Amino acid sequence: MEQRVSSRVRQIAPSATLSVDTRTKALIQEGKPVINMSVGEPDFDTPTAAGFAGIKAITDGNTRYTAAAGTMELRQAIARKLMVENGLQYKPEQIVVSSGAKHSLFNIMLAICDPGDEVILPAPYWVSYPEQIRVAGAVPVIVDCSEEAGYKLRPEQLEAAISQRTKAVILNSPNNPTGAVYSEAELRALGDVLLRHDIYVITDEIYERLVYGVRHVSLPAICPDLMPRTLVVNGFSKAFCMTGWRLGYVAAPPDVAKAMVSLQSHATGSPSTISQAAGVVALDSFDPHMVEEFQRRRDRLLAGLAQIPGIRCVKPEGAFYAFPDIGDLLGSSFAGTTIENAGQFCELLLEHALVSTVPGDAFGAPRNIRLSYAISFEQVELALERIGGFVRQLRRP
Numbered sequence: 440m441e442q443r444v445s446s447r448v449r450q451i452a453p454s455a456t457l458s459v460d461t462r463t464k465a466l467i468q469e470g471k472p473v474i475n476m477s478v479g480e481p482d483f484d485t486p487t488a489a490g491f492a493g494i495k496a497i498t499d500g501n502t503r504y505t506a507a508a509g510t511m512e513l514r515q516a517i518a519r520k521l522m523v524e525n526g527l528q529y530k531p532e533q534i535v536v537s538s539g540a541k542h543s544l545f546n547i548m549l550a551i552c553d554p555g556d557e558v559i560l561p562a563p564y565w566v567s568y569p570e571q572i573r574v575a576g577a578v579p580v581i582v583d584c585s586e587e588a589g590y591k592l593r594p595e596q597l598e599a600a601i602s603q604r605t606k607a608v609i610l611n612s613p614n615n616p617t618g619a620v621y622s623e624a625e626l627r628a629l630g631d632v633l634l635r636h637d638i639y640v641i642t643d644e645i646y647e648r649l650v651y652g653v654r655h656v657s658l659p660a661i662c663p664d665l666m667p668r669t670l671v672v673n674g675f676s677k678a679f680c681m682t683g684w685r686l687g688y689v690a691a692p693p694d695v696a697k698a699m700v701s702l703q704s705h706a707t708g709s710p711s712t713i714s715q716a717a718g719v720v721a722l723d724s725f726d727p728h729m730v731e732e733f734q735r736r737r738d739r740l741l742a743g744l745a746q747i748p749g750i751r752c753v754k755p756e757g758a759f760y761a762f763p764d765i766g767d768l769l770g771s772s773f774a775g776t777t778i779e780n781a782g783q784f785c786e787l788l789l790e791h792a793l794v795s796t797v798p799g800d801a802f803g804a805p806r807n808i809r810l811s812y813a814i815s816f817e818q819v820e821l822a823l824e825r826i827g828g829f830v831r832q833l834r835r836p
């Protein structure tokens with residue numbers, strides 16, 4: 440056998456966050472008081488009522504397969520939510536529930552892309568998008584969004600990136616890793632470009648509830664003419680602290696929804712029945728206090744980072760990440776080691792200051808690092824002390 444694994448998987452990069460994660464866990468195991476700012480999940484609990492709904496599903500014997508697209512009860516509840524909260528009119532038949540939004544996105548790529556198709560991906564981007572696009576045989580066309588533009592895609596960049604082979608563009612607002620939130624005017628401007636080109640728009644809105652002093656707007660709500668080719672992705676992981684329940688969904692045009700259901704019926708079958716029962720209740724159980732607390736931490740983190748020389752950070756308006764540019768510190772040395780890239784910066788910060796962060800390379804931004812503030816306020820303060828202490832020990836070239 441010449442190749443033991445397929446060319447499909449050979450082209451996927453192993454998760455760049457994995458080595459940080461493995462080392463973080465090893466240090467914690469050794470008893471080191473690491474502050475873990477590499478986490479991508481809220482540090483709050485699943486709403487109690489949703490948890491009990493899951494337990495009730497088990498004790499009631501509600502434990503068998505559901506329809507591949509998800510239960511009608513959950514799809515109806517999601518359709519209601521999309522109408523009331525986002526101003527989007529979908530029939531339950533257009534909703535496909537999957538085992539996490541990551542799974543929904545994977546289904547989308549496989550359902551709409553043919554080999555050689557291009558998918559426009561604004562950078563910085565969430566780590567899984569390019570790999571999912573590649574697995575589907577398509578080509579990620581990465582468009583760098585500048586710090587000056589708040590890491591947001593500008594309409595002229597979108598226009599320039601569209602080619603004969605473009606199948607879709609992915610928009611993610613609020614954004615992981617930058618925390619950028621597109622305003623209504625910014626979305627309208629992108630919508631104007633998209634209306635002139637017959638491509639799909641994938642809008643990943645999984646952080647929609649986590650916005651600080653700004654409003655989340657769903658693109659198809661303000662550009663209804665895009666509805667027939669828009670795929671709205673959302674899930675329960677972030678807003679309802681249900682990462683482990685693995686529940687996400689997509690609202691899609693009927694033909695694409697049908698294709699995804701068919702695909703899913705041969706892959707996972709259906710999403711977890713227990714999680715779906717919990718999801719119905721979760722949709723009515725959002726806790727706004729979580730947003731207040733995230734905002735308090737974000738403000739503290741930003742204020743602290745602003746005091747550290749060599750670190751610049753665009754104000755994140757949503758999600759729970761800060762994505763500072765540490766490019767000015769590259770080329771410095773720490774205890775005789777020259778820091779060549781963000782990965783090395785993160786490694787040294789972890790080993791010597793016990794703060795775990797993720798290098799920006801994984802998100803298509805090699806000058807940045809991602810800090811998650813899904814940790815306590817006190818830990819944010821301690822992390823700032825440690826990062827500041829570490830940076831002050833660096834020797835400039």
Ligand SMILES: Cc1ncc(COP(=O)(O)O)c(C=O)c1O
Pocket residue numbers: 479538539540541542565611614615643645674675676682686687
């Ligand atoms: C931008 C974005 N989309 C989708 C997901 C997938 O979330 P899940 O599969 O837990 O629903 C994540 C998770 O980190 C994310 O950050």
